[in-house]
Amino acid sequence: SQTIHQWPATLVQPVGSPLSLECTVEGTSNPNLYWYRQAAGRGLQLLFYSVGIGQISSEVPQNLSASRPQDRQFILSSKKLLLSDSGFYLCASDRVGSINTGELFFGEGSRLTVL
């Protein structure tokens, strides 16, 4: 099995401040990594995915960016937060080391409130 760590778990930030959410994965190597956002009352929206170190694909134009400095580390950032960036951010990883079934495993999430 694998474990996905996200921190911080909860964050309250003023508009215009920077953001850094971190995700690390244990128990696997060379995973595909994903950042999803879940806004209040809405479904999960894919923000970024990464198939390897330094490889980032963005799904929607937005105020956020992502980086993957290490194989099992995925970071979500912003230089200046907007009110609309509030939401529940989830990091996900797929299983590797055997046949890749595409099954995704999620962390416990980071709840961001922008005031």
Next chain:
Amino acid sequence: KQEVTQIPAALSVPEGENLVLNCSFTDSAIYNLQWFRQDPGKGLTSLLLIQSSQREQTSGRLNASLDKSSGRSTLYIAASQPGDSATYLCAVFNDYKLSFGAGTTVTVRA
């Protein structure tokens, strides 16, 4: 673009009743389909994974079917319990990513 729809949006049943949750998707060229459970304020827990070549998967009281050609999946939960109260999310995997439905929020009354 893949669109995933879940019906109903919410469901309330008495304890012991069987649950039927529906999911439909527009692009049948999927790699797999996953059902997740989400408790309030928490992350997602994977319940069942159905590969595109499979018709169903079972785990305990849970059974999920997949009809890829018609773009449908159904999650059955037998003999529901209050602990089954949660939001259930359906997601389909293609093009390196999972696309999610908005979920069905289930309440099981004791």
